[in-house]
Amino acid sequence: MIELVRPTTDLSDSWWAMVDEFGDETIHGSSYRPSDRDALRGPEVFEEWVDWLGRMERPDEALPEGRVPSSNRWIVRDGRVVGTIAVRHALTPSLVAEGGHIGYAVSPGARRQGVAREALRLALALAAVRGIDPVLVTCDVDNVGSARTIASAGGVVEDERDGVLRHWVRTGAPARPIGAGPIETRAARLVPITPEEAAAMRAGVRRADWAEGYPREDDLDAVATMTSGPDAWSPRHVVRRSDGLAVGSIGCFGPPEDGVVEVGYGLVESALGGGLMTDVLSAMVRSLEASGLTVVAHTEPENVPSHRVLARLGFRRVAEAEADSGAEWLWARGSVRGAVSET
Template structure:
């Protein structure tokens, strides 16, 4: 039986036996490097390190630069540590390219026995309980065994970057039905824009909690459609948790029609390419779907980053709509989500 166990000094002997099995190999998802051995062999240092691994799960824990809150677990089979796995609660620019949300490693003596697949499945459930959906899982392009494991758990390949395959896996994390209040995401709060804020945005005012470049023209177009008090369908500030700044907006193009609602979104340039929009759009879409709605979106054909975000979340392009300024077809692409995936 495979379990994911919080690091504990009670498994110290089994941990070190696993470390010896790895030898000089990198233990992904462990926060351990071979050079740590001399220090951590001291029982007091080992206990302090194990305690720190547990504290990394707390959102208020001060972490070194480049680290994100993480749920660190040891893969245990029949009472013996056979691997390590970590569920990272967010993505840095570096993790977005290599590392992803989940890093894991199985000791050489326990490979090709289904351990990695079971452990990854449990880690995906842990990610879902944390509200993370979808999850990015990466592996070296030459690691065919890891590639098979990821794809067996629903991984969809987005691309290869510098020899690293980047897969997205949907976890089915639960969500509250959309309402007039904020939507909480892992990296942001989606806060309905008030009437006075909309007036200030259209008047060109600048506020201390608005990032440079916010509001964008698209944000102004969104608030221009507001009528009366904010409701579930109104535009929302994307307020980044890391610094409290509004860095973009997301919302619906009016109330649903026949159970379908269209969503629009965007971020200021400095907030892009960090996984924020995937996190934000995922939470918003799941809240809309929890209210029994189907979600669609339109994009321009050349907006490749938006295409990638939508594809990660299970949207597929269903048709071309509209026409350009010269009447050419296909000025917009319509995307819809397959909620069965």
Template sequence: MPQLSEPTTAVHHSFLAAMEEFTAEGRGAPEDGSAIARDLRRFGDSWQNADVFAEYVAFARSQATEETAAALRYVPTSTYWYVEGGTYYGRIAVRHRLNAMLLEYGGHIGYDVRPTARRRGYATAMLRAALPRAAALGLERALVTCDHDNVASRKVIEACGGVFEDRRGVKLRYWIATPAAEPAAPSPPSSSA
């Protein structure tokens, strides 16, 4: 069963194949504002080189830091890849907080599943696995959005507990409660002599 993992060089070849699949469906075009599109435009021509791919993996991991995020004018974002062995199935990003644009458009969590791995429940599994990570960042609930005509993504969000708030432009906005931290075990009663 695939698991969430920090970005890793262990899936280099499978990652390249997945990016070819995304490109074939039109991702990476100038009007595509997704994280995968930005990465395709910035790194896509050089990912074949193992050293460049290793730099990209380090870059993807570094986006969780305030310093890197500030330099990119993003909010800190923890990126996880959905992998099994050497196979890359997709990615999910957990943004540590919202800015004005993310509140309207992108939300706390965004995900992509490679085209040949869709319709297997991976997006739902990824989102469920990411919610405790969002909770660990102090988020009591996470905003997740999708295009109004993306029925599959809407079903994923609703299956993970998404509660519809509204539609803004082409985006449907849902809030999902993150799992509460487990309460500490009660202390044993103190004995007084």
């Protein structure tokens, strides 16, 4: 039987036997480096290290620069440590490009026996419990065993970057109801705009992590009414993971009324065309619907790219109306009670 076990000194003999088997090979997903060997051989230091591996899972633990919380597990088969696997709870630019959410390794003597396949399945369940969906799992292009392991978990290749194949794997985590915090999407973080940032945007201040052209007129309209701290409905920066730049905004036109909430969104010119808005809007809609809300959106009749995104996400055009700025189309997912007659 294969289990994922929190690192424990009860398994230290088995751990060291596995490390010896790896020799100088990197043990992915272990947080262990061969250069640590001598220092960690002392039982007290080892115990401290094992304890630290466990604490890395806690969101309140102070971690070194560049590290994110992670669930570190040892892959145990019939009581013996045969590998390591780690689920990182968030992505940094370097994890986006290379490391991904999950890293793993199986000891040479236990390979080709289905260990990685089962360990990855169990790790996906761990990610799902933490609400992470989908996860990024990467491997070198020539790592056939790892690519097959990821494929067997339902991984879909997004691209290859510098010899690294990047796959996304669904974990089946239910969407989280929307709150006032950031929303994580596959390609972006949706970070609530603070009143100070809103003021800077309105004052025409330029920040280095705002993409050329951001904020757009529509982004300024969205923040125009902000006075207090961010809530679930207020605008968020769309921060692209690949470069950390804010490339647009997304938010709701105020709190829900009669269970219906309207979303507004937009990206700068250079961020269009790569599927980013589909990804971002889909995450937003999932969170709003997980809160029991019906989501609607307005578009101009000529805004074909926006129609495409909405249609791809299952929205239907439900009404046409005359607004001050001209004709508008109303789009909805699910049944919209009051919202249609209001337009």
